[in-house]
Amino acid sequence: MGMAAKKKLLHLIRGILLQLMCLSLPRLVQADGISGFMEYSFSQSESKTEDAAGTSGKTAGTALMQRYNLSLDRTLYPHLTFSAGGNIELNRSDFEMETGSLSNSLASRQTRLSPFANLRFNNGIVSAGTGYSRRQEITRTAGAPSFTSINDTYNAQLGFRPQGLPAIDTFYTHIDLYDADRSFQNSANDSVTVTARYSLLKNLDLTYQVLFSNLQDKLRDQEITSLNQNARIAYNDTFWRSRVSLYSTYNISSQSTRIHAADLAQVMIPVVPVHGYFKIIDTSVVSSVDPLNSGALDLFDPLVSGSANTPIAFFNVAGLPDTRTRNFGIELPPRSSVNVIRLLVDQDISGQNIPAGFTWSLYTSENGIDWTFERVVPGVFNKDFGDGTRGFEFRFPTITTPGSGRLFLKIVTTPVSLPEPLAGSPGVAAANVVRLQAFAPASARENSSISGHYEMNSRVRIFDKPSVFYDLNFTLDHFNADTGSSQRYFVTNSLSLTHQFSSIYSTSGRITREDSFDPSAVRSAWVYSASLTAVPVPALTSSLLFSGRNEDSEGATTSSYSLFLNNTAELYRGINVFLNGGVSRGISAIDRRSDNAIFIAGANLVPHPKANINLSVSGKKEWSAGGGLPDTTSYKQDNEISFTLTPFRSAYLFGSLAVTTETDKKTQLIRTLGGSWAPFREGNLLYNISYNESAASQGSQETRSLVNSLRWYFRSSSYFDLSYLITRSSSTTQQIDSYSLNAAARFTF
Incomplete structure (x- = not known):
């Protein structure tokens, strides 16, 4: 650790100790409604690299952050509240890099100021308020001039919520964004939003919203005015003793934009993705x-x-x-x-x-x-x-x-x-x-569009025993703009069944017809599934599941099928095992067949209430052939054993060993070992340590890491953190050694 970094760390520690002394003193006076916090963090890291040719490199860096927050909340009158405060954040970072005989360094400083003030009134029927906030960032980088960015936001709100009548909310926002000299950015944005909500009937909701905005870019002599309107109607109800349920909603939106600019090519119009x-x-x-x-x-x-x-x-x-x-x-x-x-x-x-x-x-x-x-x-x-x-x-x-x-x-x-x-x-x-x-x-001075989305979901309970349901789902989207229009829909009809034959056997099934249309294609599909479950004894469950899908899109057909068997059993108290496996097949539009075989097996052992052991093994084999492409085969298997141990209440240990083998890839070995210790009953002091090691059987690739961390809650919501990380990564071509020291503290009041 360099002298400069040591001085920074000592300065941080002195500050933390001073805060601890102040916070530990009896608090004689504390104004009601005043709160805040102080945060400090320091990190130092270093990484050394050496390749097979002997070329070495080194990178090192330090970062120091200080954040101070103060907030005031006061109730001036029964329905009138005032809040104010601010946030100050100071960041300092230094970075150095050495490669052979070359070296480079970079230092940066950043200050962020965020004051705010709000006045709010609310009596349950009428609400109103106004507020102001600022976000100011000052950035200084070695070798470059400092830059200051300022964002001033003014807002006002008025709401009216009478019982039995539409609820209306109005918001106004004005944002000034500029730099200190107003030479890189200087813009003003005004927006007004009005929202009305009304429950006309018990199950019928109406919503209307209008948004007007005006953006002025004073540097580029541009002005963009937009008006957005949105209306929504939603209905939800059940009929005939809840045998039929219906949900339906429709949204319609309109958008119009007007551009005033000396150079239209410099204006960008947002495109809303699907x-x-x-x-x-x-x-x-x-x-x-x-x-x-x-x-x-x-x-x-x-x-x-x-x-x-x-x-x-x-x-x-x-x-x-x-x-x-x-x-x-x-x-x-x-x-x-x-x-x-x-x-x-x-x-x-x-x-x-x-x-x-x-x-x-x-x-x-x-x-x-x-x-x-x-x-x-x-x-x-x-x-x-x-x-x-x-x-x-x-x-x-x-x-x-x-x-x-x-x-x-x-x-x-x-x-x-x-x-x-x-x-x-x-x-x-x-x-x-x-x-x-x-x-x-921007291709025109004025643009406008209208879009809508309709959705309807209905379910009918046909029989109680066996339980048979019919489901209908329909969605429709339409779009109309100056440049053209489009429409798409999607509808599904489903019939599902569940039945309990006896205390041991039960079954379920579902068949669905899907139909869709959009400007690119007309599609249809049959989707089906069926399952049979057996529970001969409470400790043993087996289920067989078959599923499939056949789809047609403009004459191109695809199909997929799967059959899986799942088994779980409790052999003895504290000994649980499972064995799952199955096969699947998919046929693409170009008549290429893909087959898969999968198995998963494992066990959970609890030899003692304070110990837990998990074993698992899984494998997957894939075959692909046809379609004018080369035949391929791949296989992957994962094996893992893990344990957790709680020898006494304040200690926790864990570990795992995992081995992965895969076609045309190196075998991976990952070992993990760690634990935590809380010496105090309340958990105010917690120590964690973990070790991780991963290695490949080919290429001599190996990565090891050791992490130590300590957290101390010396007061409620106030803590001190300290962590240290050591990492080594080596292979036939290079070796990298790195470490990282991090310290953080937070004080609240």
């Missing part, structure tokens, strides 16, 4: 087809609604590389064009020049399965897009939805390998993806 998708793909798997060019992504609509907030492991900890690709995708609406995509994150990662290490690729698809590589696109990180959001922006030549009416886009990247100092610092390892946005170039 769906969002995300998937992690391992490109190291041996296959006759590039996995990035073939295969559907997983549906993940929070990615386009702004509620993702999902850690995606953008960054690799030193010695623990992850080469799997991150695939972020969207489905565009019909007759749309896109030339800009933004991937928003919740942390500013621009301070250490991290974004430059990423490589981004753009792919397109008309069906969401077969992908075409378009180009490598530069991802420019913007710490503020003008609306308080931050993230990567990708610009490329305009891509337009084809005549089929469907177009999928995906942005692909691989995590950046970073040294431990950065991977463990706040705002980097904790970076979450928030949203994926798409934008189109």
Whole structure:
């Protein structure tokens, strides 16, 4: 540890001890309604690398964070409240890198100020309020001028909720976003939202909302005015002694936008995606087809609604590389064009020049399965897009939805390998993806569109014994804009049955007909399943499940079938076992057959109330043939044993051993051992230690890590954290040794 880092750590410890002394004194006076907290964190990391040729490298970094918060809440009158406060955050980071005879260093400082004040009135019928908040960030990086970003927000609210009449809420917001000199950003955004809700009948709900916004970019002489309206009607009821249930809802929305700009080409119009998708793909798997060019992504609509907030492991900890690709995708609406995509994150990662290490690729698809590589696109990180959001922006030549009416886009990247100092610092390892946005170039001064979504779900109970139900589900989406219109629907008819033959045997089954239409294709499918369950004794359960699906899409047929047997048994008190297995077959539209055989077996042993042992083994074999493609065969088997032990109330031990074998891949061995200890009965002091080791039988690849952590709750909601991580990763080509020290403290009052 260098002298500078030692001074920072000593300074932090002195500050923490002083706070402990102050907080331990008797509190003679404490104003009612005043609260706050103080947080401190310090981290230091170092990583050393040496390859087979003897070339060595070293990276080191330190980070210091201080956060102070003070809040005041007062009730001025019975229905009138006032709240005010603020947050001050100070961040300091230093980074050094050495490779051979070359060295580089970077130091950055950041100050964040967030004061606020709110006045609210609410008597149950009438509510009103006004407020102000500011977010000011000052960033200083060695060798560059400082930058100050300011966001001032003013708001007002008025609500009226009389009994038996529509409830009306009105919100007004004004946002000023600018830098200190108003030379890089200077914009003002006014918005008014009015929402009315009314329950006309017992089971009938009506909602209407109108949103007007006006955005002025004073630097570019642009003004965008938009008016959005949305109406919703929902009905939910049951009939004939609850034998029939019905739920129906319809949403209709209209949007109009007017643009005033000297240069129309500089204006971007948001494109609302139909769906969002995300998937992690391992490109190291041996296959006759590039996995990035073939295969559907997983549906993940929070990615386009702004509620993702999902850690995606953008960054690799030193010695623990992850080469799997991150695939972020969207489905565009019909007759749309896109030339800009933004991937928003919740942390500013621009301070250490991290974004430059990423490589981004753009792919397109008309069906969401077969992908075409378009180009490598530069991802420019913007710490503020003008609306308080931050993230990567990708610009490329305009891509337009084809005549089929469907177009999928995906942005692909691989995590950046970073040294431990950065991977463990706040705002980097904790970076979450928030949203994926798409934008189109403005093609007209005025744009308007109308869209609607109808949904109806109904269930009819035909018989009680056996229990027979009929389900009908129908959805309809329509879209009409200046550039064209589209429509799609999806309907399912299902018949399900459940019956208990005796105390031992029971059965269930379901058959469903699916029909759908969209601009790209007309599809239909039969989906069916049946199961038989036997419980000869309470400690033994067996079930046999068969399922299948036959789908037709514009003459192209696909089929899939599966048969599985599941068994669980309690052989003796504290001894539970299970054995599951089955086969499946899938036939694609190109007549390619894929067969799978799967088995899973295991046991749970509880020899003593304080001990628990788990054993498991699973295997999967796949065969693929036909369709004009080469035949392939693969196999994977996982074996694992784990245990937990609680020798006494304050101690907890755990461990595991896992071995994985897979076709054309190295055998993986992972060992884990750890424990925790809480010497005080209340759990105010907790110590954790864990050891992890993974090794490949080929290539002499091995990774070991040891983690020690300590948490002390010296007061309610006030604690001190200390952790230390040691990692070694070695192979035939290089060795990486790294360590990380982290200390944090939080004081509340």
